Amino acid sequence: GIDISKLLSETGYTTYDDGLANTASTMSAITYIDGDAGVLRYRGYPIEQLAKESTFLETAYLVIYGELPTAAELATWEDRIRRKTMVDERMREFFKMFPRRSHPMPVLASGLMMLSTYSFDSVDYTPEAIEKATERLIAKVPTLAAYGYKNSRGEAMLYPDNSLSYIENFLRMSFAYPTEPYEFHDEITRALDVLLILHADHEQNCSTSTVRLIGSSGANIYASVAGGVNALSGPLHGGANQAVVEMLSAIKESGISVKEYVQQVKDKKAGIKLMGFGHRIYKNYDPRAAIIKEHADKVMSLKAGRRDLLKLAQELEHAALEDDYFTERKLYPNVDFYSGLIYEAMGFPKEMFTVLFAIGRLPGWIAQWRELVTNPKRKIGRPRQIYIGEGERDYVPLGDR
Numbered sequence: 001g002i003d004i005s006k007l008l009s010e011t012g013y014t015t016y017d018d019g020l021a022n023t024a025s026t027m028s029a030i031t032y033i034d035g036d037a038g039v040l041r042y043r044g045y046p047i048e049q050l051a052k053e054s055t056f057l058e059t060a061y062l063v064i065y066g067e068l069p070t071a072a073e074l075a076t077w078e079d080r081i082r083r084k085t086m087v088d089e090r091m092r093e094f095f096k097m098f099p100r101r102s103h104p105m106p107v108l109a110s111g112l113m114m115l116s117t118y119s120f121d122s123v124d125y126t127p128e129a130i131e132k133a134t135e136r137l138i139a140k141v142p143t144l145a146a147y148g149y150k151n152s153r154g155e156a157m158l159y160p161d162n163s164l165s166y167i168e169n170f171l172r173m174s175f176a177y178p179t180e181p182y183e184f185h186d187e188i189t190r191a192l193d194v195l196l197i198l199h200a201d202h203e204q205n206c207s208t209s210t211v212r213l214i215g216s217s218g219a220n221i222y223a224s225v226a227g228g229v230n231a232l233s234g235p236l237h238g239g240a241n242q243a244v245v246e247m248l249s250a251i252k253e254s255g256i257s258v259k260e261y262v263q264q265v266k267d268k269k270a271g272i273k274l275m276g277f278g279h280r281i282y283k284n285y286d287p288r289a290a291i292i293k294e295h296a297d298k299v300m301s302l303k304a305g306r307r308d309l310l311k312l313a314q315e316l317e318h319a320a321l322e323d324d325y326f327t328e329r330k331l332y333p334n335v336d337f338y339s340g341l342i343y344e345a346m347g348f349p350k351e352m353f354t355v356l357f358a359i360g361r362l363p364g365w366i367a368q369w370r371e372l373v374t375n376p377k378r379k380i381g382r383p384r385q386i387y388i389g390e391g392e393r394d395y396v397p398l399g400d401r
């Protein structure tokens with residue numbers, strides 16, 4: 001019942017952009033997306049090429065520093081990260097304070113804030129301080145994520161083993177036991193590497209905009225990135241991969257057919273959406289979903305994943321792509337549609353899916369924060385509103401109400 005144009009003319013504001021869907025909040029040289037064509041590039045390099053040729057650590061370097069590293073630069077970068085994977089022993093104790101079944105996302109966000117208390121230079125914008133914080137975050141977040149996971153299971157937290165690669169180290173810290181090693185499979189290690197590459201940045205999405213908004217006040221990188229983790233936790237953003245597996249399991253358990261489920265979504269009665277479908281920017285097939293799909297079969301041929309759910313997901317995708325409701329609204333599978341199923345096959349419980357997304361998105365958050373704070377003309381982020389509340393009125397004493 002609100003007349004937006006009348007309000008705009010009364011308040012003098014010329015822009016009302018619900019959900020900031022058509023507002024560029026910054027200039028950025030990091031990630032390019034053409035949502036209509038289904039194109040994603042980091043620093044100019046197509047996501048398909050990076051997923052095929054690169055590693056997550058190399059892509060992180062590219063996203064953060066703007067260029068692919070030389071062999072010597074890559075070796076130095078990997079070495080510097082490897083040397084910083086340990087966290088202070090008191091942090092291990094801190095992780096034991098969380099309730100046994102705590103969701104690992106708030107535990108990760110808390111861990112990041114705890115990490116900030118160990119950094120005396122966290123509000124220092126010297127290039128050295130920014131470098132140090134960058135390396136600490138990339139190195140320690142997988143350790144914190146694995147600690148959160150182990151804690152949620154009441155199992156011993158393992159120290160990093162720096163003879164291993166970045167991905168292997170994380171898999172081992174997540175799945176090995178003090179007396180039982182983790183058996184590596186090249187396909188699983190590579191699939192995780194690729195999944196993290198695919199998540200490394202996605203321009204001004206909800207969590208990245210949050211990182212920038214927090215950083216714009218001058219808050220340090222740890223506070224900004226912790227805000228990103230919290231924004232990512234919602235089911236419409238990073239939590240969607242968990243929601244997809246829950247949706248598929250619920251369909252399976254209820255015994256309804258794919259056709260019936262699609263009809264329920266279209267009817268909008270139960271307020272259900274086809275999770276893992278649709279995107280604010282992609283109005284075409286999300287290029288990341290196409291790459292993930294290729295890895296789903298490889299991983300599931302090694303591990304006893306939910307093949308039944310993969311089949312159901314494929315049927316749902318097929319039904320939706322054949323249906324005018326979805327094509328008219330340009331709703332296609334997004335990055336989350338298949339990623340949860342692969343994580344599940346790797347052995348991660350669904351509460352960890354969004355944590356894996358956070359590990360992947362970390363280079364993007366860092367790069368965007370660095371781009372923000374090294375801009376001498378940066379301004380504090382402060383959107384306006386259109387007030388629709390009461391006009392002026394007099395205070396009524398308690399006894400008269």
Ligand code: ACO
Pocket residue numbers: 019235236237238240265272273274275276277278279280281329331334335336
């Ligand atoms: N299932 C069914 N219908 C949908 C879906 C869906 N997943 N997504 C959008 N629609 C419909 C809406 O109901 C709306 O229909 P209407 O025009 O008849 O009212 C129309 O498509 C436009 O949708 P909006 O909500 O306006 O699109 P918006 O850009 O605001 O939302 C979003 C994008 C949040 C991703 C949405 O598509 C969604 O909720 N998807 C499911 C959750 C999901 O998978 N999130 C992951 C996003 S990717 C990421 O974070 C990595």
